[in-house]
Amino acid sequence: MERAYDPYENVVTVLEQAMDVGNIDRSMFEIIKNPQRAVIVYLPVEMDDGTVRVFEGYRVQHSNIRGPFKGGVRYHQDCDLNETMALSTWMSLKCAVVNIPFGGAKGGIKVDPKTLSKQELRRLTRRYTYAIEPIIGADSDIPAPDVNTNSQTMAWILDTYSMLKGKPCPGVVTGKPVELGGSRGRESATGRGVVISSKLILEQMGETLSGVRVAIQGMGNVGANAARIFHHRGAKVIAISDISGGLYCSDGLDIDLISDFVTDGENLLKDYNAPGVTHISNRELLLCECDILVPSAMENQINEELAQKIKCRFIVEGANGPTTAAADTILSERGINLVPDVFANSGGVIVSYFEWVQNIQTLTWERDQVNEMLEGIMTKAFYEILKEVEVSKCSLRMAAYILAIRRLLYAEEIKGIFP
Ligand SMILES: NC(=O)C1=CN([C@@H]2O[C@H](COP(=O)(O)OP(=O)(O)OC[C@H]3O[C@@H](n4cnc5c(N)ncnc54)[C@H](OP(=O)(O)O)[C@@H]3O)[C@@H](O)[C@H]2O)C=CC1
Numbered sequence: 001m002e003r004a005y006d007p008y009e010n011v012v013t014v015l016e017q018a019m020d021v022g023n024i025d026r027s028m029f030e031i032i033k034n035p036q037r038a039v040i041v042y043l044p045v046e047m048d049d050g051t052v053r054v055f056e057g058y059r060v061q062h063s064n065i066r067g068p069f070k071g072g073v074r075y076h077q078d079c080d081l082n083e084t085m086a087l088s089t090w091m092s093l094k095c096a097v098v099n100i101p102f103g104g105a106k107g108g109i110k111v112d113p114k115t116l117s118k119q120e121l122r123r124l125t126r127r128y129t130y131a132i133e134p135i136i137g138a139d140s141d142i143p144a145p146d147v148n149t150n151s152q153t154m155a156w157i158l159d160t161y162s163m164l165k166g167k168p169c170p171g172v173v174t175g176k177p178v179e180l181g182g183s184r185g186r187e188s189a190t191g192r193g194v195v196i197s198s199k200l201i202l203e204q205m206g207e208t209l210s211g212v213r214v215a216i217q218g219m220g221n222v223g224a225n226a227a228r229i230f231h232h233r234g235a236k237v238i239a240i241s242d243i244s245g246g247l248y249c250s251d252g253l254d255i256d257l258i259s260d261f262v263t264d265g266e267n268l269l270k271d272y273n274a275p276g277v278t279h280i281s282n283r284e285l286l287l288c289e290c291d292i293l294v295p296s297a298m299e300n301q302i303n304e305e306l307a308q309k310i311k312c313r314f315i316v317e318g319a320n321g322p323t324t325a326a327a328d329t330i331l332s333e334r335g336i337n338l339v340p341d342v343f344a345n346s347g348g349v350i351v352s353y354f355e356w357v358q359n360i361q362t363l364t365w366e367r368d369q370v371n372e373m374l375e376g377i378m379t380k381a382f383y384e385i386l387k388e389v390e391v392s393k394c395s396l397r398m399a400a401y402i403l404a405i406r407r408l409l410y411a412e413e414i415k416g417i418f419p
């Protein structure tokens with residue numbers, strides 16, 4: 001019988017592969033593999049009808065060796081401890097790849113947020129913050145948005161934490177509203193980073209974004225912002241999707257019109273109609289002929305079976321862990337270039353870093369300055385990854401992992417592992 005996909009098992013497999021390819025001392029593997037702390041919390045919440053439900057939540061702190069723990073909070077019905085462990089590991093790797101002074105963490109609550117009212121979500125978020133308050137803080141662990149959470153969620157976390165501390169603590173979360181100390185450019189940063197990654201990989205082939213055909217799975221924070229920025233930079237977004245299915249137009253979709261249609265969060269793409277636009281399934285989107293495929297929804301979207309059939313030239317991973325380790329090998333054999341999640345979606349945490357720096361120094365920066373600095377950090381990291389590709393004769397994913405693992409282990413070594 002086929003075993004169910006486990007994201008943590010997947011990231012551990014890739015870590016092992018990278019340590020072998022990079023010739024890294026395997027005796028250090030357990031340090032990289034295991035999170036420093038994994039917390040499960042149970043959250044009693046009063047529903048609007050007066051009943052009480054208890055939700056399960058998590059905060060996994062993978063590593064703070066290079067700086068405070070950092071990573072988003074996800075609300076999803078399939079969220080569990082193993083997924084949160086995988087996501088926290090990816091955060092440590094991501095911050096190390098782009099060389100920002102943060103470690104890695106991730107949080108989540110097992111809940112389908114679409115079944116809760118706004119008031120119920122607020123009470124749930126406040127309960128969760130209360131439960132993890134002892135282990136978060138501007139100098140210890142800094143949450144941010146992830147799937148089904150946003151600047152509003154961060155505002156609730158900020159307010160609850162500040163109430164408990166008896167003072168404003170803006171640096172405890174990033175991705176909050178600009179009016180509460182959020183950074184300009186954070187909302188669109190992950191999508192912008194995906195476009196920067198695409199531009200950088202195309203440049204290696206002597207190409208530009210102009211006219212390239214892009215298919216994007218997921219029309220949330222990452223996918224929608226990436227779609228908009230691709231569109232405005234001259235790429236042709238030919239397919240996009242959300243949970244209800246996808247839209248396809250070989251001449252390019254009108255992303256501005258579609259964004260307006262889905263902006264309030266009420267409308268689904270399945271209800272969008274326009275001349276020349278056809279409805280496709282998420283599977284058809286992943287298999288459509290295009291230059292760049294951007295999975296920006298969930299893990300485990302590109303498996304072995306799909307990897308054999310995918311018809312794109314490049315994959316740029318907007319989501320965390322959308323490609324399984326087995327699929328990765330097949331894509332590599334087929335010569336499909338893949339820009340890995342730990343680099344491609346790092347724009348969010350990079351601008352979160354800028355937000356945190358602004359908060360602790362009581363500064364506010366302009367959007368252009370933020371975007372320019374984001375591009376600078378990503379470009380530098382990309383060339384470091386390319387250098388590692390040459391040295392280790394490996395894929396971009398392997399090179400990014402090798403670079404990150406070496407940085408994490410070097411920090412362990414100079415700190416002195418034992419007290
Ligand atoms: N937000 C951020 O800054 C960052 C996010 N990421 C990663 O990017 C990915 C997306 O996150 P984000 O955009 O924030 O999340 P959002 O909740 O904003 O959006 C998720 C999108 O994916 C769609 N979706 C969910 N499940 C499926 C599915 N099975 N098939 C197709 N579409 C699906 C959702 O559709 P619907 O809305 O209809 O449910 C929605 O359009 C995640 O892997 C996340 O960890 C990585 C770095 C930073």
Ligand SMILES: O=C(O)CCC(=O)C(=O)O
Pocket residue numbers: 070071072073091094142143144145146174175320345346348349350352
């Ligand atoms: O902005 C952040 O701190 C983290 C974003 C995130 O969760 C991620 O990169 O996966």
